[in-house]
Amino acid sequence: MVMSFSLIQQHHEEIGKGAYLDLPIYAERALRSAFLSADPRVVGRVTDEILTLDETYVTRYYGEMTRFYHVSGLAYLLRGNQNQAEAAVFNLEKAVDRSDQYLATELAKAYADALNGLIDDDKQLVQNGVDSMAAYHRRYHTGDGFKDIVDHRTCSYLVLAHHRGMNVHVDNEYVPAELYDLEWGSVELPEDTPDALWDLYENADAVA
Numbered sequence: 001m002v003m004s005f006s007l008i009q010q011h012h013e014e015i016g017k018g019a020y021l022d023l024p025i026y027a028e029r030a031l032r033s034a035f036l037s038a039d040p041r042v043v044g045r046v047t048d049e050i051l052t053l054d055e056t057y058v059t060r061y062y063g064e065m066t067r068f069y070h071v072s073g074l075a076y077l078l079r080g081n082q083n084q085a086e087a088a089v090f091n092l093e094k095a096v097d098r099s100d101q102y103l104a105t106e107l108a109k110a111y112a113d114a115l116n117g118l119i120d121d122d123k124q125l126v127q128n129g130v131d132s133m134a135a136y137h138r139r140y141h142t143g144d145g146f147k148d149i150v151d152h153r154t155c156s157y158l159v160l161a162h163h164r165g166m167n168v169h170v171d172n173e174y175v176p177a178e179l180y181d182l183e184w185g186s187v188e189l190p191e192d193t194p195d196a197l198w199d200l201y202e203n204a205d206a207v208a
Contacts, residue, residue, distance in 0.1 A: 023057070036152065039185065040206035048204075066111075107132075110130075123168060158175070158180065162181075
């Protein structure tokens with residue numbers, strides 16, 4: 001997912017409008033996967049790719065405002081750009097109730113709460129956001145084998161919150177205890193790693 005996002009960024013003109021329109025979706029998924037990897041280089045690479053997205057994107061593809069400002073806010077936060085992170089969350093909150101957004105309003109509000117909590121170091125706000133993400137998943141995934149499982153977006157925020165020293169949790173037996181104690185660290189790639197992936201990883205600027 002991380003590599004897909006990077007390649008779409010680099011070759012969007014050849015790929016076409018459809019893939020470029022979906023960039024915030026790829027960015028969101030790539031960032032979730034990066035958090036779950038607990039690897040600061042992977043997180044750093046995705047973060048810097050997100051920060052290359054021009055804000056004029058939302059003037060052309062306005063249906064993705066909430067997703068765009070969500071991932072932008074996270075990226076600015078991870079790079080220590082407090083003012084830009086706050087501005088992104090402000091724009092996210094303004095777009096939350098627009099009827100033309102592809103991202104569900106409940107999720108957008110949950111992201112805004114969690115982001116505000118991370119920016120202000122407010123554990124309860126982050127907890128509120130995480131609870132809302134988990135509730136959204138339970139509400140819309142009601143089939144057997146799905147409704148009780150904690151989704152990736154909730155788990156990724158749990159990992160990020162704990163990495164930043166916040167004891168946020170979800171009361172669910174399917175969340176492994178190890179998720180709360182992941183130690184972030186870079187890995188040594190195997191020798192048969194494809195060159196393109198090797199370059200993405202080795203040249204990444206790790207986040208703190």
